[in-house]
Structures are given as structure tokens and as C-alpha cells.
Amino acid sequence: MTMSLPQFITQLCESGLLTTEEITAFLENLSDASPSVDDLTKQLIEHKRLSLFQAQMICEGKGKKLLLGNYLIRDRIGSGGMGDVFLAEHRRMERLVALKTLPTNMTKNDQSIRRFHQEVKAAARLTHPNIVTAYDADEAGGTHFLVMEYVPGQDLSAYVKSQGQFSVEHALTIILQAATGLKYAHEQGIIHRDIKPSNMLLDNTGTIKILDMGLARIDAIGEDQPGTALTQSGSMMGTVDFMSPEQAASTHAADYRSDIYSLGCSFYFLVTGKVVYNGPSIISRILAHREHPIPSLCTSLAEIPSDVDIVYQKMIAKCPEDRFQNMQEVINAITNCELMQTELSSPILQKPLDVRQLESLPSDFVLNSSEGTAFQQITQEYNRTGKWGWILTAIASASLLLLAGIVFKSETPAGTIVLEIDQPELAGAVVNVDGQQKLTLKTGTSLERITIPADSQFHSLEVSQKGYETFKKQFILKPDREESVRIRLKPLTIAENQSHSETENYALEFDGKSSAVELPSLKYDGTHPFTLEAFIRPQIPENEYTIAVALMMGAVNFRVAVSNKNSDTRFMLTTDIKAGKHVRLISDPCVRPVKAYHVAAIYDGKAIWLYLNGKQVQNPVEKYNEKNEYVPSKDAISLDLIYPTALFQIGRTSRTALINHRFRGLIDEMRFSNIVRYTSNFTPAKRLKTDAHTMALYHFDAVGSDILKDSSGNGHDGRIIDARWVKVDDELNVINPGNN
Template identity: 30%
Template structure:
């Protein structure tokens, strides 16, 4: 925010903006993960751009401290009305705290960013590509050779470390000696104008973290192939005595041909060497050059960098495989410390625990055994070498490929049959229409010849014909949910960061409640479709094994049910969860579902709010996001359905309805409550407008 913009605000508004910024930062300090979108709603629309320019750098700062990455595409999706260039500038802004020590994050400290000149040594800077824990990456071109390269300028605080400088020349020579198709090639490393930088080959492609975040989890065969290629590159490096120590999806680049390239191999060795030296000469266990990302870090590496050997890279690779298949890491706490403790103490999750990973029998068991060995907490029980891992992955990859090939053949035959049937139906329909049209033309011609043609134009409608639009009764005079010609308007959720928050929605009251939603999910993952938080938390959810369910916290008792049949993917489904005041019921597409009880402890005393598609990070102990589309969300303080019912084409509020959302096309970043457009408005975070098919 430029000082002039802020100073031009009226005094009262200036005080309010300052107060909101202070509250926003204090909430981040308390790890409450406030959302900038909610704060923007507290000021007039014309002041929001000024407030946003102050809030974004604060959020970026604290998220990076927690080891999270924030990119421009996320900001553009969250703030669609903002100028892209301004958002990029805000992303580069860092809040510097001079009087307090910044805690180490999962990828190191939060470092100030070096500003490069237009030319650096033999290179001309073209554009910024990204920023990581160790440096900022630019696209550049060698002035004499006319070769495009990636140039990473190390953060000044890293360069200032004496142990780092001592090893720079020696270690970069080692990095340059690495020559493998799955390791990004180091081309140059030097110091110019007081800046240390690495130069590597420029790869056209995307890192795996960004790809999964934007497109969803990978198919099993693709994920295994990515891990196998990475293991081959690491086997080569391990043979030279080099341990990466920071394997994660963001450090694996996939080019346009599907080849995996490991990033930061040289820098990983360089920084870990400096860290080991400091550990040996100090009582401290960390220098601030924290090597590794805690989300993917082995238990022994979390204890000490010196304990990280080849098996640590195996562990990180296992965590990466889980992320590629589920869109989330296997262990994730609210803080870096909680995440480290989860790696050490929490049970290893199942790798294929989702019906979308449709592998059964002995092959499924072999995958689970391999994954358990990759993530074994005891290093002695873990797969110890990349060579052993490659053998296992290569064997399993071949078996999965054989299954998928067989499935494709069956699918092709079925599709061919359906196309023939579809063509036949289209031909018959065309013939019927032609015959009908010909008959009508003949009839009209006959009428015109008999003198009755004029009456068809001028005659009044018969008294028995009702108008097309009738006046609603007083009991149903509130707005009605609508469908478009294509289906139900709603929102699309990405499965890892998108949700709608209605932060002033009342907590669930004592007595009956019905939660309804129309949903189309793309993948099976544990997700909360609709959540009412508060002392009586109530949620409509999808379980990890792909079954719809409903939950209610009554007093200190958690009650949950889930359907016995799995949910259908990529299919519009109408859900209704009902708490009668005594028991839970679940209706799927208007029919009461057969259910079984589910053991799970719901969190007590959560802050009252209504969430759709997921929850604000920190609102609940676990993040559960929907990967799919949601429409027609209705909350009513009554048991609306007592028996099977027909799905209405138009959903409207009843007398007991307190909230009805996503019933008309969404515009902007808020959703409106049909019951009362001025009350309980919702904030959209990272979700985009869509239309669900009206055909189940």
C-alpha cells in the first residue's frame, strides 16, 4: 500500500484499517489462520484495495513461517477483482520484524529476497519464475551463448552464513559433476555484485505440487512412474554420497514429455553441510538453515540433519507418493512442531484407502506393504536403498499397467456400443420429428383453406387455460431456488484449499435439523460437504472410503452414520442428512439410505459458523475439502423428510429454513442467503462458479 493512498483516507477509516491490520496479524500470531476475505467485508468497497495491500504481505509472511507456499494463481482465484500485477507485487512484499527472532519454518527461515539487476554477470534477467526457501528463481539468458537458463539467487541471510560461504566453491563443483537424466543439470555458480547464484538448465513444465494443486490427484500409474523416475535419480546421487534431504513435490519438476527432474540437488548438499558443521560446534540443534520440509521429513532427520541418510530420502519419497495420490501429505499438524510429532507418533495411513484407487487383491496388499516399509518410523525397518525401492516400484508398475490396459480395452468396447446406440436413437428421434412436422404443416394448410386460419391468430385463449406464471401463496412468497437450462448453478471446489465460510451463521440449535445439498464429487477423499460448527456440530460428509455420511454432536456424544453403498463419482447426487432430535437419518437421491454407525470423536466447542465444501484452516482439527461441485444447500430447523420423496426441480425455503445457498448463478466472491439476502452472507475462498447436471 502506498503511503499516499493510506494517508488520503478519512481519519476514522484510517484508524479502522490500522485496527483491522493489527487484529489480522495478532490472529496469525495465535495460529487462528484468519482469512483476508472476511476482513475486506468490514470496510466499504472503495477501501478494500487499500486494505488488501496491507493484509496480503502479512498472510504471506506467516504462511511461509509455517512452511506453506503461496503463489500468484491462488491470490488471483481468491481476489478475482484485483489487478494481477498488483497481486504479484504484493506477493513479493515481506513484512520484516526487526525486534524479534523469526522462528525456523519447515523450509528454513523467512528470508528477505535479493533484488537482482537487469544483468548479472554473463546473464540477462528475463522474468521471475518463483521463490523458495533457499532463493528466488529467475528465467535468464546467457548473453553470449543465447541459451535460456534458470538462475537461482540465494537469499542474503543464507549467503551471510560463514559455514555456507566456506563450502560454496567446493560444493558447487560437486553439484556440477552430477549428470543424470532425472536431475536438473547445474551449469554455473558464481558471485556477482555481492549475490551468490546457481545457474541450471531451464525446464518447461510444472512442479508436482503445483500440478496436483491445480488438477487434482494423479492416476496410480502416473504417480508410480513419477516416484520411480525420482528414485532412479536419487540412486545415482546416493552412489556419489549425496543425500538430497529435501525431497518433496515442489522439488520434482515434470517436463512436457513426462520426464521427472529433481531440483536443488546441489543446494541441498551445500546447506546441509553447513548445518552439520554448526551442529557439531554448537549446543543448538539448528542454525536457522533448517534443511528439509517437515511435511515430508523423516523422524531421524527432524532430530538431526546428521542422521539423514539414504533412508531419509526414501521416507520423503513415500510421503510424496501419498501426496500425488491424495492431494495432501500423510501427516499434517497445525504447526511445524505438530507435524514433526505426527511423523514420529501417528500411525501410517493406508496408501490406497480410497475407492478411486481401484486396486484390489494381492496387488493392493503389496502396495500397502511397500508404502508401510517406505514410511517405517524405525529407520532399520525401512527400505534402506533406492536400488531396492526401484526393483519394487518397477515390478508393481508393470502389474498396474497391465490392469489399466485391460480396463481400457473393455471401456473402448463399451463406448463403441454406446455410440452406436446413441446414433440409432438420434436417427429415430429425427424421423419422429419429421413426421410430426409434416403432419402439422398439412393440418395448418387444411385449416387455412377452410376459412379458419384467422381464428388461430386472433382468438382469445379459452377460459380454462391458466396463465404460465401464477402468483405464489403467502406461505411460499420467499425467493425460489432455480435451475438453468443446463442444470443446477453452484461452485466447484478444488479438494485442497477451497470453501465457503458464513462466519456469522448461528450454531446448530437443540432439536431437529435437516442439512441438504446437491453434490458431484470427482474423487474419494474424506471431505465435509456442509458443516455447522458450534456446541452441537453437525456435518454432511464423505468418508475416506467413499461413503456419504451425516454427523451430529449432541452433548458430549458424537453420533455418526455412513451409507453402506459407496458414492457414485462424477454423478449429481442429492443428499439430506436429518437429526430428528433422537436419531440420525440419511437420504440419497430422495431414498432413505441403509447406514451403519461410525466411530469418531467430533471436536467440542468449535466457533459457530457454516462451511460449504470444506472449512477454513484451523477451524477444525482436521482439514477436509471436497474435490467436486456443490449446489442447492439448505439448512432447516426441522426434520424435513420423514419418508422417501421426489427431488424437486426447484428448491425453495420452508418456514423452518434458516439458510439456502447456491441456488442461482454465483457472481463475485460472496454467496447470498435466499431466506434473507441481507443476513448470513458467505465468503468464497478459492472456489469457482460451475453448473451441475440436473440429471442424476
């Protein structure tokens, strides 16, 4: 039966989404005084007054179901063996949450309901950065539901299936984070019992969060009743591939070591893209876990170090007594692996995510998965650097965060930053560390000490005062050490009117080893034209290939590179538009000696162009074919598979690549634009300007700072890592190199 307009409006009012007054006002603003239900629905969706899901529910006469207690349902964002999941909003607090409704078979009697609330109460006590927080559990209209932290992210199972396996070291960081969260849960007396890739979420900061903590035991209630334990295909089908032999025999017999087994099986999946034991049926796979020899990773992957294989095999030993006996032992074993002694990288994958497969999703939290609850969103890269060992201290420090502030226990390694202030005008200035206000300066002449975690990761310091430029600095603290910072703020009247000196120009010098600049907030998703331009003077050793600027995520990338083969220095624009499909545009050899070049790399939605000093490179675009040869190609190029939160890097490929092709030379004046800047030969301006199409602009003028300031006004400041400020002339020759 087709719903009439009055019926639709009645349903809309009863849903609680809009009041009668709001609906009346909306109707009065429509050009059509008597719209159809379809037209009104479209208008409400276009004006973001309703989601598509809400509109569908109202049209089906189910508007009342959009309100569960204090929570207003916005969208259905997934389902699995543990129930449906919705994106919801608390009506009074206006906080977005993930709301999971439980299946009736899990709450069909008083005993099950009591068990549900007991388990949720225990899980809600877990406050840890690697565990999704449970906020609330309630019942409304006969529907029992769990309210959880809403975390935009993607579960590791979906991640690997869409993009390919992780590199070994990145998988180790993931397992290390999960082990740290599980160690905390185990110390609180909670065993997960359902650890698997689809229950580990990679959030939009690169942090691993464990899902459904404590709910596996609720799901196990049905084991006491015949015929239920192995018939929940949505849950069990995705679980047996990561389940320990003793847990398969009896869930009640599983202890902490069962979680260790499941975590080891998850590691195997992350690095191979396969489960440890395969088989045609659930029973055959259960028996394989119990009886088949443990497959060595060294036979599957040549790059697996032997010490990593030993750790993995001990994690999934058949007998619990032969495994690590607790998560601390797992953590110690992983951190002692040789790979963990190298520089920390972010978890970039080896194959691209097909973003087009995600466009039809109504939300970014949960998808239906054969392995239960699955999460899917375009996430940001790990925005951290340092040594592998920082993960433990960073997570340990973060786990002490309280809602009312930050409390650091005495056992937490700590350091002190000392602010040296001798500027009377700064009385009343606000000091923030990592985005949180720490103190207000009482006078402008003092020494102020702030104690923060010494966790080997970068911290940010900001001192702000009205009428002055904000002072910014990034630093790393070591335990029981003091870091002194001299604070001096520049009045805005001077900063705004200070003109660029034509006689004093500066650039960043990259050493080809550790130098880089990260642009953490500048994003490009490949769906619109793009121009990247900069003044670059390479100093590339013989027979080397380096990256000047790169945007990459997995196998999809956009890079400006420089090579020096047989004393021929060439610029090139390269891109991998999907796994195994490499395209490049390479210049003729540069005139020697090689000086500064204005390089403009352009993508117009179908093709790539390259300009050197304003002249278009006329060589054909080449693609890499199946015969491992570069051949001319006129195929259309599409970059829309670029992961939308891929991180721009200056001076290197990424923070993750084992072969990083770091740049050696100087870079100055860089601009990113969302249009095709040049369509014919031109004369490059010595100093680039910002306009409505500028995504970011860097003049490289902030001498001595570790922040590369974005002069476009868009706030995309970069973080300088080990690059050196040098005074240069117009050809980027270093002036008085010993004095820089």
C-alpha cells in the first residue's frame, strides 16, 4: 500500500526525527505546496534532515523503531552473528555511538539477559586505547542493545581482502598493539575468546582497537543447548579459522592462552592473506588445528625472518603449555625480533583498496561479513614516527587517560619540558601540549615545567597569545630528562607585514638518509585534477633513483622522482594506478651540471603531464607490461583508487617502505592545486602564490623551525624530520654552507 503524505508526516513526527513545527517550516519553504511523498523524501535527504535509511524506515511505517531509549538511529551500518549495528546519536548529549541490537536467541530468557548485563558491565570497565569502549547496555520496546564507542575504521579482515597482506614489520606492530590491549583485558579477568582479524579495527589514526570484548561469552550461552554451538554460521564460520584446539572442544576450557593462539593465527592471515589451515568444512578445519603440523611462514614467505617465524609458531602451538603463557611474554618476544629495532612505519598494505566498492555503503563503520562484524572506512595513516619500542610506552601512557584530564601513574616513564620565557607581553598566554591546555602563563618572565609521558613519540607544543603568532614546536622526550624550549612570540602586525626578502632565500636540504617532511592533513583522493609543483635541485649519487615528493597508499601512488643513471639525471612522474600497473613519464637528460628546476606534475583526470622549467616533457607516457618492459601507452589513467587518506611525503616514498628511495638535494617553493595549472609552456614564477584552487603552499621561509608552514591559509602545516634549513640563491646554490 502506497503511503499518503499525511501518513508520511505522521510517521515522521512519531519517529522523533523532526517536530511538527520543523516539518511545517520545511514544507513552507518548498516550491511545490503539495509535494508527493517521494519528492518530500528526496528533499529531506538532500537537505540532510533524513538519512536514506531513516527515509526507508518511515516509508515502511517503521518510524517508531528509529528511537531506542535515548538513542536516535541514523543508519544501519552492519550486521553479523552478534546482531545488527546502527549508527546512533544520544538525543541529549548529541554523541555519535555504535548501537548493537542483540538477536532474540541471545536474550530469550532471564538467565541470558542477566548474563548479558554481567558481561557488558565487566567489559565497560575496560578503558584502553586498543579496546573499543562499551558505554551502555539497555532495553527499549523489548529490544536489548549495547552502546559502544563509535570508531570510524576498517577491520583487518576486510582490509587484507581489499588491499592485500601487510608487510611483516607492519603486521608485527598490529599484533603488538592487540597483545597490549589483550594483556590489559586479561589483567582485568576478561578473556576475549573470539580474536580474529574481523574483530580488530584499524581506526583513522592507525591505532588497533579490539571489538566485541566480553561478548564472546554472551554468544557462548547457547552452547549449553543442543544444536546451537556450531550452527551460527555468521559467527562460527569466521571463528574456527582462528580458534584454538582446546576452545573448539569447549569454550569454557579456553583461558588466556587461547587468545594468544588466535592472535598468532591472525598474524599468519595478515602476512599471507590466508588462514593457517584450510578445509572444505568446519569440522575438517577444527581437526586441522588440532592435528596438522604448524606451517612455517618461512616456506610461504621468503622475507620472513627466522626469529619472527619462531614467535608465530610458539603462539599457535597445539598444547597451551607449549605456547607463551601470557601476553607479556608475547609482547617481549615480538619486541625482541630484529625487525622491531628499525624505524617505525605505518601499516601500509601491498595492494590497493578499491574505493569504488565502498561508494555504495551507507556509512563508514560496519559491514556485513562472513566472519561476523566487519568494519570498513577510508582511514588515515599512522601519524607517528620513532622506534618500534615506542608502541608499548605510548599505549601504556594512553591507557591512563581519564575523561577529566590526564593522570600519570608513578611507574609511567616521564620527562619534563622546561619553557624558558622572557617576554613580559606573554602574561596570560595559553600553553597546550598535544592539543590539551596545560597552563596559563602568569607572567612573561619565568621558567615553567611540564611533565609528560616520555614515550619516544613526537609531542606538539603550542603557546598562543592574542595579537601574536602562535609558537609551535614538536619534540620527543626521554625518561627522566629535561627538554628546554625558549619561547618567543612574534607580534602579528610584524608577521603579517613582513615581506619576503629577495636577497634572503631559504630551502630545505635533504640528506638522502633520514630527511623527510610529512604533510599529515593534506589529502588527495584522485577524483579531481591535480597539480604538484616545486623548485628542486637534486644531488643524486650515480645510479640511484630517489623520490622528491610522493603520495602513496599500498600499490596506488603519485610520485615525482629523480634518477641518475650513467651520469644522466632525469626527472620523472610515476604512478601505480593499481596493483601491478605502473605508468611513468620520464624527461630527457638534464643539462649538466644539474641546477634547480621548476617541476610541475599534472593529472587531469585521464592523463599525466610533466613540465620542467615551464616546458612540457614531450616523451610518451610508458606503462610496464607483462614482459617487464616499458612500452608507450595512450591508455586513460585513473587515480581514483588512491586511498583518500594517503599521506603526502616530501623527500621519501613513505614512512613504511623498506626500500624508501630517499631524496638527496634541495627543495623550495612547493604548491599543491586542485586544478590543471598549466596547459602550455610558461615561465615559472620565482615565488608561488595562493588562490582559490590552492590546496597547500609552502614558501620554505620558517628558518630554524621544525614546522613547514602552509601559507595558503588551509592549515596543512608539515612536520620536518632531519632536513636542514640552508640559505640559498635563486639556483638553490647553498650560500655559506658552514654557517647554516
